[in-house]
Amino acid sequence: MGFQEGRNFGRQIRESIDCYKEMFMDYSGLEWKRAKKLSRKFIDVIREYNSDYLEEIRGVADGAELEFEDILALNCRSELVFVGKExxxxxxxxxxxxxxxxxxxxxxxxxxxxxxxxxxxxxxxxxxxxxxxxxxxxxxxxxxxxxxxxxxxxxxxxxxxxxxxxxxxxxxxxxxxxxxxxxxxxxxxxxxxxxxxxxxxxxxxxxxxxxxxxxxxxxxxxxxxxxxxxxxxxxxxxxxxxxxxxxxxxxxxxxxxxxxxxxxxxxxxxxxxxxxxxxxxxxxxxxxxxxxxxxxxxxxxxxxxxxxxxxxxxxxxxxxxxxxxxxxxxxxxxxxxxxxxxxxxx
Incomplete structure (x- = not known):
């Protein structure tokens, strides 16, 4: 299911990432590379909550031909914006x-x-x-x-x-x-x-x-x-x-x-x-x-x-x-x- 999402909406996903690259910098001074790294701290909690959601995120990344952390960071974007404390x-x-x-x-x-x-x-x-x-x-x-x-x-x-x-x-x-x-x-x-x-x-x-x-x-x-x-x-x-x-x-x-x-x-x-x-x-x-x-x-x-x-x-x-x-x-x-x-x- 995630793979279909990624394959069908690859262009929009990339443009969404571009939007949050800019927003993270504007709001929190957070570079996307660091945001991707920080997003990994949510892997265990998502797995405990429902491992199917983690696999769907992985599928979206594969379908869109992006890194897993790109899609993970998108799904954690509300939490990541707090990092800059602004x-x-x-x-x-x-x-x-x-x-x-x-x-x-x-x-x-x-x-x-x-x-x-x-x-x-x-x-x-x-x-x-x-x-x-x-x-x-x-x-x-x-x-x-x-x-x-x-x-x-x-x-x-x-x-x-x-x-x-x-x-x-x-x-x-x-x-x-x-x-x-x-x-x-x-x-x-x-x-x-x-x-x-x-x-x-x-x-x-x-x-x-x-x-x-x-x-x-x-x-x-x-x-x-x-x-x-x-x-x-x-x-x-x-x-x-x-x-x-x-x-x-x-x-x-x-x-x-x-x-x-x-x-x-x-x-x-x-x-x-x-x-x-x-x-x-x-x-x-x-x-x-x-x-x-x-x-x-x-x-x-x-x-x-x-x-x-x-x-x-x-x-x-x-x-x-x-x-x-x-x-x-x-x-x-x-x-x-x-x-x-x-x-x-x-």
Whole structure:
């Protein structure tokens, strides 16, 4: 399976590596050669977590005719950027929305997400439908070429979106994107919750987990513990700061809220728009939120800020909405204010 990924997306993988060569230097002063060497420290922990993922990474490298450490470093890129201890330069953020069946039109739960990152990665995003022969669900995944886990929705009706979080001490453990792959290999929210918390996570994060049974939760993971946030009145929104009253555990501090102060506005705006809806919330209502420009350019629909150094600019790379009840997926490659959503089905 990994070999097919590498063979089919070799060009995009190489360009993705070029993107992170530049980003590592811009953010952390980390050369790619050293990043590859540092990535090897994750081999044992990935093997312990699930050795199949390590073999898939090896397959991607073989298929793309690259070194194993090139693909390993891509899959550990969130953890490696901490090496330079200058992650405070981060200027990106994501917005995740969950609408449980009680508030959704036709009783069909909705999950949605704007992924804000380096807009140069748009050309290196790939869409895959992965049919597995090991009894695990079929996966619809949108990811950066070469990374085996990211945004996904599977045939069991489970979806996952990610919101970056951070504290003043980098955690150590399973790479973030490996954990995301493990989530879409699960069939229920509780199974996914078990998988993503059974070993320490290499980065603080929030995972929005939603299911066609109509439920959705936010799972905030800190250095030593995690918390689960349930929707209020059927609406769950998360951006890039800790919302749990328990996390982070002292003496850790939430550092992401200083890096992305727009996180508070984005979350507030999404809640304000959705809570005003008197009728059941529809896909079109969610699109309205994802296109919102209050606090432009650091808005829910995020655009590159010309006042920020070019290497540190961020914008909405893609927008995605899932009707969990029907399995319909609406995907927009780029800012949803500029491009149309395309329709797919799991």
């Amino acid at each position: 992650f405070d330069k981060a200027d990106g953020g994501c917005t995740s929305i969950g609408i449980s069946k009680e508030r959704a039109a036709n009783g069909e739960a909705i999950s949605a997400h704007n992924w804000d990152w380096k807009t140069s990665q748009r050309k290196n995003m790939v869409m895959m439908k992965i049919h597995q022969n090991n009894g695990k669900p079929t996966i619809f995944m949108v990811t950066e070429a070469g990374i085996i886990g990211k945004t996904g929705f599977n045939s069991a009706g489970l979806s996952v979106f990610l919101n970056a979080l951070s504290t003043n001490q980098a955690p150590e453990g399973i790479p973030l994107h490996i954990a995301m792959r493990a989530i879409v290999d699960c069939e229920t929210i509780s199974e996914a919750l078990t998988m993503v918390t059974r070993m320490p996570l290499g980065c603080c994060a929030n995972f929005m987990l939603s299911h066609r049974n109509g439920e959705c939760i936010h799972v905030e993971i800190g250095n030593e513990d995690f918390d689960v946030l349930y929707p209020e009145n059927g609406i769950a929104v998360h951006t890039n700061h800790f919302c749990s009253q328990r996390l982070p555990i002292r003496p850790r501090k939430d550092t992401m809220k200083y890096k992305t102060p727009d996180s508070f506005i984005r979350r507030g705006r999404a809640l304000k728009i959705l809570e005003k809806k008197e009728k059941p919330i529809t896909i079109e209502d969610v699109k309205e939120v994802l296109k919102d420009h209050i606090e432009y350019p650091d808005s829910i629909c995020r655009h590159d800020n010309p006042k920020v150094p070019e290497g540190l600019r961020m914008g909405t790379v893609f927008s995605m909405i899932v009707n969990l009840g029907t399995g319909d997926i609406y995907f927009c490659k780029g800012n949803p204010c500029e491009y149309e959503y395309e329709h797919y089905h799991i």
